[in-house]
Amino acid sequence: MVTCAENIGVPRGAVMFRHALLAVSSLRKEEILLGCSAKVEYLRNTFRWMDAEVGIAFSKYPLVLNKSKESLQRRSEFLISEVGLEPVYIAHRPVLLGFSLEDRLRPRYYVVRFLKENGLLKRDPIYYSVFKESDMTFKKKFIHPHKEAAPHLEKDYDAACIGEVPTNFIFT
Known part of the structure; x- marks a missing residue:
């Protein structure tokens, strides 16, 4: 779990590291063993993010990992397609993905x-x-x-x- 959190972009000494571990701990064992790669790939594709942007989003809002694929897809469609926000804007403000x-x-x-x-x-x-x-x-x-x-x-x-x-x- 520690390696997964670090690989996504939250170093051990970071303030959000505890939250990152909590988010990673809720994943299935197979996802953790694969280094959270399936969830990261989904975030990358859904929000059109580069690896660095996934890392930025995760380091600021680790609980993004706990959002369902359907929830993330609906938020992506709304924020990008309807509101017109740029993917990088969302990556730097990932708490938007936590709002209802x-x-x-x-x-x-x-x-x-x-x-x-x-x-x-x-x-x-x-x-x-x-x-x-x-x-x-x-x-x-x-x-x-x-x-x-x-x-x-x-x-x-x-x-x-x-x-x-x-x-x-x-x-x-």
Whole structure:
């Protein structure tokens, strides 16, 4: 397990080494014996990362190894294809892969996209900041300032967070 964690990019003395060992320990014995290569290969292919980027992502967020292939695939499709983030951007901010797609990433993206398409944002936001903010801070920065122009926005956001897709968030 130690060798696997080190080979992916987290040296023994690193702050995240303990977390890396925890992530590796949850893998099947065969995966550990193979040096985590199957999971690394999947990450490389799914996110279009080079070996160095896999190492960067793992060293910053070792729990990425514990995500299911389906979960990673859905996040890749969303973040790269829909949001338009570059693979290297995601590799340097791998905690994005730990956020709930349905409860956080998608609803917040819908709010930002709605605001952009309706000319309510002065500049493009930094998506990492949009996604990492607490719910209260996100609403304070992106919803409350637009209460007059979009009085339905908070209600639509709350609905999106529980899995509904309000008509205001259906984009063509």
